[in-house]
Amino acid sequence: MAASPTRDLSSARDTIYQAISAIRLIDPHTHINPHSAGSTTLADILGYHYYTELVHSAGMPRLEIEEPGIEPRELVRRMVHGLGNITNTANYHWLIQICREFFDFTDDAITLDNWEDLFDRSEQKMASPDWAQTVLDQSNVEAVFLTNDFDDDLSGFDTNTYIPCLRTDDLVFHLAKQEVQDRLEACSGIANDGSLKSLHAALRQRFVHFVSKGARACAISIPPSFQPTPVSDGRAQNAYDSVLTNGTDANPEDIAALSRKVFWTLAELCDEFGLPFDLMIGVNRGVYPGGVYQGQDLYDSRVSLIQYRELFNAFPRVKFPISVLASVTNQELVSYSWIFPNVLTNGHWWYSNTPSFIHRDAAARLEAVPRNKQIGYYSDAYKLEFVLPKFDMYRRILARVLADEFVGENGWSEEKAIELGRQVLRGNVDEIFRAPQAIDESAPLDEFGNPAVIAGRTSDGTNEDLDPVPSDAEIDSSGVSDVTLSETTADDHATDLDHEIDAVPLNVGDLLGDKNPSGPDAPGSQIHPIAGDGEFTPDGKSMRLRPDPMTGELHFPVDEDEKKSKGEG
Amino acid sequence: MAASPTRDLSSARDTIYQAISAIRLIDPHTHINPHSAGSTTLADILGYHYYTELVHSAGMPRLEIEEPGIEPRELVRRMVHGLGNITNTANYHWLIQICREFFDFTDDAITLDNWEDLFDRSEQKMASPDWAQTVLDQSNVEAVFLTNDFDDDLSGFDTNTYIPCLRTDDLVFHLAKQEVQDRLEACSGIANDGSLKSLHAALRQRFVHFVSKGARACAISIPPSFQPTPVSDGRAQNAYDSVLTNGTDANPEDIAALSRKVFWTLAELCDEFGLPFDLMIGVNRGVYPGGVYQGQDLYDSRVSLIQYRELFNAFPRVKFPISVLASVTNQELVSYSWIFPNVLTNGHWWYSNTPSFIHRDAAARLEAVPRNKQIGYYSDAYKLEFVLPKFDMYRRILARVLADEFVGENGWSEEKAIELGRQVLRGNVDEIFRAPQAIDESAPLDEFGNPAVIAGRTSDGTNEDLDPVPSDAEIDSSGVSDVTLSETTADDHATDLDHEIDAVPLNVGDLLGDKNPSGPDAPGSQIHPIAGDGEFTPDGKSMRLRPDPMTGELHFPVDEDEKKSKGEG
């Protein structure tokens, strides 16, 4: 190949960095409170768990930081005393950048000598009534995704700027708590009669609510041990009975079964409503209970995406943007995204959100995952001021990888590299989180008073095309499309074929060959229905669902030897 | 040290890259069909699973790609529509390089505008009767290793250019299938009387066949869960009975026990016949059954080489070139190769065969594993055209590591660096995969009609030296060699001592000290025989083989605390 690997790439890095910094962003995952999006004092900035946990870890007692009733100025004063121990961290770097970008700060450290001036000056700026919009504009940010509790009424803010996202951790992992049951009943308006049916209806009502308010994604964070599997209705009803009777004291197996049932149901609803399901995989909550608020969670890096095998196979139409907590899982994420059409790479999360991990993880993705399946970054910010420095950290690394590997090693032009940067920074966010089909107001209502038809599908999810807006360029490929309608994200990543595909046989069975499914429709999947007799036949071979000896739940095991191994290797 | 880490290394990279590109290659692992080694149309190139699976993952329905009876030109046309989504991938980079190197292509992308010219021009070139040899020559490739089914008759091609390799996945993992049993009986000519003895004879006949046809390696790919262990003949016979009776419906424990028995037997035969045993560790087959052909396999990165502990200890004379699927296992591979004489690093496999993983994995090997134990790369190609771009990707990274780390950081001369590159690219392939001892035609036959003595050993593997051609430089170290004959690859990596080692005591027991083995000969190991009473005494201490409570099979557990921990750390 022509490119010399040794040319000076300084100029390419700069050019690319400047170009991608000019892209107006949509931040696809934050914890911003839309009613209080910007900070009001430096205490909002320094109170971010990254600073409190690091300063605590470096030696400051928790109670100095979390003293009840402490005033903002006093908190900042105390925090400043601890900052000297964390000046090396990427998080401190964000802090200085915020102060320089937004508060006219010119020093390179916050010290006992300068903090009070900074506090006063920043407080004055933040007091501006349009501070949030100022920050958005100065950060070149068009919109941010939120993280909304399932019972959020989603009112009182502009959902074009603050885009709702249904966060489901409580529903999946805490439904045994009376408080969560009560909240669900109250917000959905659907009485809990103890049946799975009413539970399903309440969950579905939440989707109707969120989608009608402009939600673009469903999301959840998941511990390393979780393995999604379908749970039969009988088993699930038993588990639900147990949980409703005993609450958090219920048999752990029952609580776990209910978790899996709710999770699976959410995936079905994402399928029905056309919502991507953001999975954030790997966190153990409360590992250090003596830590500061939000600074108690850690993880076991021994997690594998093989645990999600059944999910990815069962829901080919649901897009799963996936974040992994530990960089050691990044190669699995790359490989699964490389193979599964519905698995997408999503940002650099939490403990992997520091430069060296971003660098290696981003480089691995950029060279191996289809470019239309990579969501480069999200800020995860709690306050708007953090969007800029976090994205800027990513942009600098992205520019480095694009310049070094694509311009330098691959011989790309800077323009081509910038285009790739644009796609992972913004273009894919637009494509992947497109607004789902609007709720059809004239649709018939189900027995719970919710619309029975969504996104061209019936509420049992068995119907029709996913793509709400076929592009003009799309061809008439009716023959093929009849049989490929359930082929995952095919329509979403429309291949703009400019021709007619010759008619192909319409006999689905012939076409699918040994992949011909048998049996009645299964929830969430047309291509791999689970037959009534418990057989799953993706290969035309019997791949038996096996009941768990402890719980009676059905699953199919990782099946390593079934296929004649003529693949790679 | 003298070297400045900051000199400009551009020139060193270029010089080293040029030098190692001039080395004529032997590709030690491919899936080339020797009867059809080159491609005939671009569809052979674009039909490679890397392209079909990536284009499918990026959104093209499987049935557009795998429509039955589709013409090559039509397949290419469809694929071209999907290529835009994968231009960032290393695999796409290979494609463009192939077109430029072999088909006079001058653009940097295959588009709707240029693909048809390219199709026609390439078809014309591939029609040349000596196309395969043209590709080999232009790629500077002398020979390629094949991947042959166990029942391949290995005739009709030049085994000096297309070197046979016995692929054993079917035997180990699919012997429960009637079809595999039938194939083994048919090709070996040995009737299956249901006894382990006849099974062993059939397997051994295959080794005779392959070695007599010039095979240089045995190979297998292995799922993450597999753990090789010896299985007693009694247990194995029961398992074999069960499998012969019930086929793939046999008890999974029986199928697994038979797998382990066959695997262990293959290792014994590798020992007897002097064949390296390529292990490709980590793939789960059929994780995504809805994927395209050969695009359905993924993995669980939670695998450890500790699972191979017993194997590596039991077969010190067998060389195990090892490929790992996930980069997170690379450090284990480095460490095990650093310690075990019979463990070698082998290439960069599949999902780890992209630049950033190669770069980090190769750098870790080059700085830590003895230089004579590293097989730098293999192409894994299905068609000859891919050998060039894949090796070139590796060469560029190798040049980068050699220039940056060895010339730059260590202060090496470019000549020294090139010499290291030559060794891992070619020299070690010659050494490690040397032709085994020819079959002795005059040897007595066993009861199945096969030669009873191979490579200086009896067929029970208990005899004599491994090294078929002692080098002239080797000294008379009879006293030592008598006791070290089983010391792993000692003879293979001959240390050219130019002197006489003083006579040492011939009493093996005295010399071995507390490593003195006891008990009768064990299969595949003279140094660590397994005693009749089930004790294994590598340290003179009792290290009990323990029966598995489920299966009755013997194994010895990882024994963490036995040894007084005075080592490193």
Added chain:
Amino acid sequence: MAASPTRDLSSARDTIYQAISAIRLIDPHTHINPHSAGSTTLADILGYHYYTELVHSAGMPRLEIEEPGIEPRELVRRMVHGLGNITNTANYHWLIQICREFFDFTDDAITLDNWEDLFDRSEQKMASPDWAQTVLDQSNVEAVFLTNDFDDDLSGFDTNTYIPCLRTDDLVFHLAKQEVQDRLEACSGIANDGSLKSLHAALRQRFVHFVSKGARACAISIPPSFQPTPVSDGRAQNAYDSVLTNGTDANPEDIAALSRKVFWTLAELCDEFGLPFDLMIGVNRGVYPGGVYQGQDLYDSRVSLIQYRELFNAFPRVKFPISVLASVTNQELVSYSWIFPNVLTNGHWWYSNTPSFIHRDAAARLEAVPRNKQIGYYSDAYKLEFVLPKFDMYRRILARVLADEFVGENGWSEEKAIELGRQVLRGNVDEIFRAPQAIDESAPLDEFGNPAVIAGRTSDGTNEDLDPVPSDAEIDSSGVSDVTLSETTADDHATDLDHEIDAVPLNVGDLLGDKNPSGPDAPGSQIHPIAGDGEFTPDGKSMRLRPDPMTGELHFPVDEDEKKSKGEG
């Protein structure tokens, strides 16, 4: 941010490297024998297991290397024959640097032609009576930590230069051996009457001995499978009875329970005596029993720091400098150090002690872990000559990271970068391994004749402040300090607040809010006592200790769903 990522960083690397090379070192972990700290011939250098195991792995029979009675010159001669295969390794690089720095060697390889001159010249130099001090001075090393057996009498050497460290592997993992029991009884002078109480007293006597002789740390290396948990006295006494009766033939569960009890007791004693507890996590001993001395150990990289969750929570005042064997565990170490005040990063151990792993692991730590919690490096050397090349390898990489990432990417001045380098190389060693409180000679004796009060605490570990020397700058924060005395290393990393914190309520329960502990004191923890009824209430919620169904031991499981997941993600 202002810094251009593309400036030439050569000069910064050089400047930083020179500056940090001028820092006088204390090496916080070695295996130096203080009675024979330097080498006497090249055989001491080439006999280091790194060379013997690599040369063996490359093909030299073990018995050539470990022939009984072999003379030093002959061993070196043989080893030189094998060195050609390992010239690429980092370890070989150390060797050449030693020869050049200490023995006037000017070649860049040791060959058949030059080794004998080198042998003679080096032997002459090492014969100097003050050779050890010469090496220390030339290496710019002030002191080295040792690795002392628990029964070392620690006499006959200068403990300011050779700092004792209590190594506890034998006590934790080998107490079932009669020999270890005998050694403990003999050295402690406390008769083993079979009671846990006498065992505790013997262990405690060893701490008195070590601390009175200037020990600064306790240390242990741990296999991947070990998970420290508290063991009740009843269970532990049963286990001890079993082990005293049956020795190494005791039930493995009993041996394991005793291991955990001893380990937990050591942590309690570290707490009482103010000693850091170095944990070196991840080694499996004796994986390759046929290997050379000290070249038999490997590992299973599937280990997680989540296994240490209970330990880190239970001993907030004990500093745990942690080394991990595999680089895949480094991110966990970074994250746990980022969150837990008592978890510190410690060096680059063994199989991770090669340049590419150090580079990636060090970079990840420097950008994420508070700067006062990172111990950059230790040599792990057995002979003084190795301290220099090993530290120099680290310094070069450290300079690279500081120049590239901190000066280049973050825009730091070289001075700031050097200061960070100084802290991780030396400053933190001084701070973290400060001499513990001297034994109070006038303290009352317990029934075993040992001082009953140490470091301001009673021997049951329930008392008073850890910090022996409150800094002048410390404020009167009595109200807070009353409730924060058990807040981990708070006092150690004193935040020099220059003011008075306003009085806060003294009611501990009010302050702690839902973290209010209940129940009697628990061993080793004031903040998270384990209540008598088996409940542990870090969050004011019930977090039940559950008995292991096999062993009856108490533990609390990783609890993933307890906390409402409103954290990151």
